Amino acid sequence: MMTNSPRPTVAEIDLAALRHNLAQVTRFCRSGQRILAVVKADAYGHGAVHVSQALAAAGVEQFGVALLEEALELRQAGISHPILVFGGCYPGQEEQFLQHQLMPAVSDRQSLFRLDRFARQAGHAMKVHLKLDTGMGRAGFLPDEFLQLLPELSHLQGLRFVGLMSHLACADEMQDEVTPGQLEKFSALLREVRSQGLVIPDIHIGNSAGLVGWDCPECTLVRPGIMLYGGMPGEKYRESLDLEPVMHLRTRIALLKRVPPGTGVSYGHRFHARRETLVAVLPIGYADGYNRLLTNRGQVLVGGQRAPVIGTVCMDWIMIDVTDIPQVDVGDPVTLLGAMGDQLISAEEWAEWVGSISYEVFCRIGQRVPRRYLEGQGG
Numbered sequence: 001m002m003t004n005s006p007r008p009t010v011a012e013i014d015l016a017a018l019r020h021n022l023a024q025v026t027r028f029c030r031s032g033q034r035i036l037a038v039v040k041a042d043a044y045g046h047g048a049v050h051v052s053q054a055l056a057a058a059g060v061e062q063f064g065v066a067l068l069e070e071a072l073e074l075r076q077a078g079i080s081h082p083i084l085v086f087g088g089c090y091p092g093q094e095e096q097f098l099q100h101q102l103m104p105a106v107s108d109r110q111s112l113f114r115l116d117r118f119a120r121q122a123g124h125a126m127k128v129h130l131k132l133d134t135g136m137g138r139a140g141f142l143p144d145e146f147l148q149l150l151p152e153l154s155h156l157q158g159l160r161f162v163g164l165m166s167h168l169a170c171a172d173e174m175q176d177e178v179t180p181g182q183l184e185k186f187s188a189l190l191r192e193v194r195s196q197g198l199v200i201p202d203i204h205i206g207n208s209a210g211l212v213g214w215d216c217p218e219c220t221l222v223r224p225g226i227m228l229y230g231g232m233p234g235e236k237y238r239e240s241l242d243l244e245p246v247m248h249l250r251t252r253i254a255l256l257k258r259v260p261p262g263t264g265v266s267y268g269h270r271f272h273a274r275r276e277t278l279v280a281v282l283p284i285g286y287a288d289g290y291n292r293l294l295t296n297r298g299q300v301l302v303g304g305q306r307a308p309v310i311g312t313v314c315m316d317w318i319m320i321d322v323t324d325i326p327q328v329d330v331g332d333p334v335t336l337l338g339a340m341g342d343q344l345i346s347a348e349e350w351a352e353w354v355g356s357i358s359y360e361v362f363c364r365i366g367q368r369v370p371r372r373y374l375e376g377q378g379g
């Protein structure tokens, strides 16, 4: 149900910060390398359509999503750029891939031959990216399997091999001994492809951490996700990157109450006031993505200061202790994620509170929270 006067909980998406982060990505690209922006999972919760439109206007040439449904959402919004679907094409989806000119990443023989048959019968070639498992241990042809397949590729007349890709497993880690091996395997397989006379225009392996920390001279594309949204691709890059948060999760104080010492707060009374306490009630809860693990642990920004979450996070509410913050009032703005003035609650800090990663913090901000697109920080 849409309403013109929703509750004040909103995720502000700063498109100027998105463009700033895109410029940082560009700084790490070799000359001639182009960007395939990863906008899966609703652009990591930021809103895939608005984010893709902004990135396309800023010069991004291709997009990557996980699912057909995500690609169709972009097409329906008028985005006509090449879209790579990392999750591939499931049986029954072939027609839509062809109709909307979507490119599946293909990781296994059976899918490859199925897509070839379908495309030949339909009389339209399908563009595909071949995915190699050089050490991720997830999707992709294993090197031996791929070498066996290689001589057969030229017989698959229904397919156009427009990309050769792999994915890095450990590029974000402090002591990364895995990535050099993955890059080497990828290079060796690419040499085999070329020695068979097969021309594949787009070569790509780098996610954000791969792009920032490693070099792939053969790569024509990079595939950044988290960096575009202002998330650090790894602890070791914290000092070297100038990224701005794109998402700012905000609400306003709904109620204030002064309670005597000993008062229990929220389900299970997991918090008891030790002193006379000014409790602010905020209209946001775990149904909005405010993780229940933030119970007695999270912090928010209000009146230029930090205030702790007290008691259990409810489905639609949380309570914070504002006793030490001067002149708080009902309706005062509160920032739960992102910046307020010169203060910041980063996705990394939030992630540490709940034992996760910034990616999950962003992705979990619920559909119930409206996204508001701004140029610059609201607040």
Ligand SMILES: Cc1ncc(COP(=O)(O)O)c(C=O)c1O
Binding pocket: 038, 086, 167, 206, 207, 208, 209, 223, 224, 225, 226, 227, 233
């Ligand atoms: C295949 C693939 N490429 C690129 C990315 C982007 O990674 P990151 O957000 O770390 O830049 C992802 C994200 O998980 C991915 O699955």
